[in-house]
Amino acid sequence: MTGGHESLVRIQAAVVEHRARRTEPTKALSGVDFAISPGDCVALLGPNGSGKSTLLRAIAGLQRLTSGSIKRSHDLRLGVVFQSPALDPLLTVHENLRLQAALFGIDRPNERIERFCAEQAIDGRLGDRVRSLSGGLARRVEFVRAILSEPDLLLLDEPTVGLDLPSRAALLGAIDVLRGQRPEVAVVMSTHLMTDAERFEQVVMMSGGKFVREGSPTELIAQLGSQLLGVPAGASVGAIDVPWELQADGTRIARPADDAQLASWSAQLAGVGVPFFVRKPTLADAYLHWAEAPLEAGVPA
Amino acid sequence: MRIAVAIATPAMMWLFIASGFASSIRPESLSERGSLALYVLPGMASLVVLFNAIFASISLVEDRHQGFLQAVLVSPAPRWSMVAGKLLGGGVLGFAQGLVLLAFSPFVGAQVQPLGMLAAAIALACLSLGITGLGLAAAWKVDSASGFHGVMNLVFMPMWLLSGAIFPVEGASGWLRALVAINPLAWCQSAVGAGLVGRIDTVSLGLSALFALVGVVLAVGAMGFRRPA
Numbered sequence: 001m002t003g004g005h006e007s008l009v010r011i012q013a014a015v016v017e018h019r020a021r022r023t024e025p026t027k028a029l030s031g032v033d034f035a036i037s038p039g040d041c042v043a044l045l046g047p048n049g050s051g052k053s054t055l056l057r058a059i060a061g062l063q064r065l066t067s068g069s070i071k072r073s074h075d076l077r078l079g080v081v082f083q084s085p086a087l088d089p090l091l092t093v094h095e096n097l098r099l100q101a102a103l104f105g106i107d108r109p110n111e112r113i114e115r116f117c118a119e120q121a122i123d124g125r126l127g128d129r130v131r132s133l134s135g136g137l138a139r140r141v142e143f144v145r146a147i148l149s150e151p152d153l154l155l156l157d158e159p160t161v162g163l164d165l166p167s168r169a170a171l172l173g174a175i176d177v178l179r180g181q182r183p184e185v186a187v188v189m190s191t192h193l194m195t196d197a198e199r200f201e202q203v204v205m206m207s208g209g210k211f212v213r214e215g216s217p218t219e220l221i222a223q224l225g226s227q228l229l230g231v232p233a234g235a236s237v238g239a240i241d242v243p244w245e246l247q248a249d250g251t252r253i254a255r256p257a258d259d260a261q262l263a264s265w266s267a268q269l270a271g272v273g274v275p276f277f278v279r280k281p282t283l284a285d286a287y288l289h290w291a292e293a294p295l296e297a298g299v300p301a
Numbered sequence: 302m303r304i305a306v307a308i309a310t311p312a313m314m315w316l317f318i319a320s321g322f323a324s325s326i327r328p329e330s331l332s333e334r335g336s337l338a339l340y341v342l343p344g345m346a347s348l349v350v351l352f353n354a355i356f357a358s359i360s361l362v363e364d365r366h367q368g369f370l371q372a373v374l375v376s377p378a379p380r381w382s383m384v385a386g387k388l389l390g391g392g393v394l395g396f397a398q399g400l401v402l403l404a405f406s407p408f409v410g411a412q413v414q415p416l417g418m419l420a421a422a423i424a425l426a427c428l429s430l431g432i433t434g435l436g437l438a439a440a441w442k443v444d445s446a447s448g449f450h451g452v453m454n455l456v457f458m459p460m461w462l463l464s465g466a467i468f469p470v471e472g473a474s475g476w477l478r479a480l481v482a483i484n485p486l487a488w489c490q491s492a493v494g495a496g497l498v499g500r501i502d503t504v505s506l507g508l509s510a511l512f513a514l515v516g517v518v519l520a521v522g523a524m525g526f527r528r529p530a
Contacts (some may be wrong), residue, residue: 004338060371060375061374062371062374062375062376075377077377078375080371080375082368082371082372084367084368085367085368086367086368086369086371086372087367087368087369087372088367088369089367099378100372102377102378103372103373103377103378104376104377104378105377145372149376248324
């Protein structure tokens with residue numbers, strides 16, 4: 001995403017179509033351009049089926065493109081944490097990591113395995129079979145597996161799904177530690193959690209297989225304006241002429257262009273006794289505005 | 302467990318068929334092999350090999366379902382090493398277990414001649430490599446373990462039944478003999494059977510080698526150049 005470096009991966013006009021018998025092909029990716037440079041830290045946000053996982057799989061070389069191109073830098077070392085577990089449950093933690101080390105041709109793997117596992121506080125579980133680990137511990141093993149080769153590019157496909165708060169915090173902290181130790185490593189992570197995405201320097205919002213918005217979390221939030229006007233779920237807004245966006249929870253949100261418009265709309269609502277609130281926009285608002293189609297986008301209610 | 306099942310089932314079948322049905326088969330129909338126990342032994346060895354090929358192939362489907370295969374595919378390890386690992390892992394295990402069964406052949410009338418035994422072992426190795434390659438190529442294309450069971454039931458088991466593993470094919474109807482003639486399992490078993498009586502069946506041995514080559518090519522062709530979607 002950043003300029004000035006040779007890209008690790010460059011994707012141009014990527015289209016992925018899934019074909020099934022007797023149905024029209026569906027596009028998982030629809031003309032995506034994407035470049036990843038050393039040190040990039042990108043969060044992919046988007047609803048289910050928006051193409052996040054397909055994009056990550058395409059970057060990893062696991063998904064063929066229907067059209068378009070992907071160029072990877074020579075000798076790119078990839079580390080991937082997949083959405084579903086990618087460890088052999090019958091092998092021990094150490095055996096899984098030894099296998100990964102062998103696949104990547106790592107010299108003196110035991111030394112590295114012990115160091116990385118100690119950093120993740122799983123060095124006491126090296127002899128345990130993976131199937132005996134909790135979801136959080138298994139994720140940590142997956143993370144160690146992904147970084148064992150000291151990759152140039154780390155891909156994480158919803159790595160915090162199903163984790164409790166401490167496990168999630170530990171995993172996100174481990175990403176921060178990795179970036180602190182090796183600032184040149186690029187990280188691309190898909191997530192549904194805004195708090196996870198806010199930790200990243202760049203956020204790409206996807207919808208319908210396309211990039212619909214890109215920028216830093218601050219930039220994306222700023223694009224919504226300085227204040228949002230909202231009406232709680234269940235409140236009747238009558239014939240007040242405001243371009244509401246109905247949210248899935250029943251709340252109505254409007255984005256005034258400036259303070260004068262905010263004052264005008266607030267006055268109208270107050271005049272007819274409709275409860276309302278004013279607050280600063282968040283990344284979740286930006287996501288709901290651009291990536292999730294509002295139920296009644298821009299329709300005066 | 303897997304190894305025990307792969308050997309035990311054919312060994313039990315061999316025991317039941319050889320001891321239980323021996324009197325219901327005319328000895329003259331068993332060609333040069335003389336006894337039913339010796340006649341069905343190559344078929345039972347090929348069943349051991351077939352079971353191992355099926356296990357190896359299903360493990361590929363499981364690896365994919367568990368996500369384990371993805372982790373292998375994103376590594377810089379050459380693709381041929383993965384194909385070779387799966388092929389040799391399943392192939393060598395099947396071959397070794399088949400040999401265990403063939404080791405009993407001297408007790409049921411086999412003529413122990415070094416060249417004959419070597420030919421039987423080579424034919425068994427070809428069978429193991431060919432059928433494992435065929436199974437892996439099929440498993441690469443099939444999405445689920447249940448789907449692979451369908452392939453197993455529709456392709457592998459009929460191949461085994463139509464190989465002359467249990468019943469001599471000399472007196473069979475013409476269409477059945479035609480199917481046996483183009484069945485790679487029949488070629489391999491014929492070469493193994495000949496080796497057990499001290500004879501080298503060069504045609505069957507050559508065809509067995511061809512089957513091994515086809516199996517390897519199919520596995521490499523399916524797994525070596527394409528990534529699963």
